[in-house]
Amino acid sequence: MTKPSGKPKISDLKGTRVLVLLPPGREAEGLMTHLIRIGCLPRLEWPIPAKLPDDVDVAIVTVDSDARADVRVLIAGLSDLSPPIIVLVGYEDPSTLQLVLELRAAAVIERPVKPFGLLTNLMISRDIWKRRRKSVERIAAAERRQTSLSLVDIAKTLLCRVRNMEMSQTHRHLQKAAMDGRIPIETAAERVIAGILAESAADSPPARPARESPD
Numbered sequence: 001m002t003k004p005s006g007k008p009k010i011s012d013l014k015g016t017r018v019l020v021l022l023p024p025g026r027e028a029e030g031l032m033t034h035l036i037r038i039g040c041l042p043r044l045e046w047p048i049p050a051k052l053p054d055d056v057d058v059a060i061v062t063v064d065s066d067a068r069a070d071v072r073v074l075i076a077g078l079s080d081l082s083p084p085i086i087v088l089v090g091y092e093d094p095s096t097l098q099l100v101l102e103l104r105a106a107a108v109i110e111r112p113v114k115p116f117g118l119l120t121n122l123m124i125s126r127d128i129w130k131r132r133r134k135s136v137e138r139i140a141a142a143e144r145r146q147t148s149l150s151l152v153d154i155a156k157t158l159l160c161r162v163r164n165m166e167m168s169q170t171h172r173h174l175q176k177a178a179m180d181g182r183i184p185i186e187t188a189a190e191r192v193i194a195g196i197l198a199e200s201a202a203d204s205p206p207a208r209p210a211r212e213s214p215d
Contacts, residue, residue, distance in 0.1 A: 013122055014039035021048045021061040022088070027111075031060070034115050038122070051077040058125060060086045060109075063099045075102050084129035086121055088113070155189035158196045 018040045022028040028044055035042040043056070048070035052059055063071055078085075084106035089096055100108060106125035109117055156170040165173065177188040 016040045017057045018042045019056040019059040020044045034118050056083050062088045084125040086125050151186050151189040155192040162196050
């Protein structure tokens with residue numbers, strides 16, 4: 001089996017679900033036609049929703065003056081893993097540029113839309129988004145590993161201090177608990193920590209009621 005090169009290809013766009021956020025009309029119809037010819041699966045929606053749906057791969061949105069209030073609501077619902085956004089602009093001015101930046105647009109297409117420009121920007125935006133998603137996933141995985149290591153280290157320290165185990169014994173203890181319970185070692189560490197803390201709380205003497213001060 002040949003290993004994929006990972007380089008973007010025109011064929012990658014086939015079946016791409018594109019949300020077109022434009023008012024119905026000639027421009028929207030022309031854009032939909034271009035997308036169908038490329039092999040995409042476009043869907044027209046208006047007005048602009050407060051949040052991008054989960055079943056889209058790319059969104060194309062206008063930032064015309066009459067749509068800017070809705071665009072700002074949409075911006076508030078975006079995340080690092082939101083689908084890439086391509087912005088349609090008719091002219092450049094500071095307020096348009098500001099919205100483009102806030103949308104974290106992967107690409108900008110100038111009106112009137114040309115088929116080649118649309119194809120190029122779709123490929124670029126999808127490639128940028130895939131790279132961003134991989135980066136976010138790597139960071140999240142690194143954070144999970146760090147959290148897991150921290151939990152295991154805390155559990156080992158508590159086993160040493162409370163159970164009087166040697167450090168070499170603690171790791172074997174956690175491994176055995178994980179194997180016996182068929183759970184990850186991190187989950188075993190969490191259970192050890194919770195058990196020791198619960199024991200400590202049960203052994204603590206009840207707090208004395210506060211004395212009332214004499215009148």
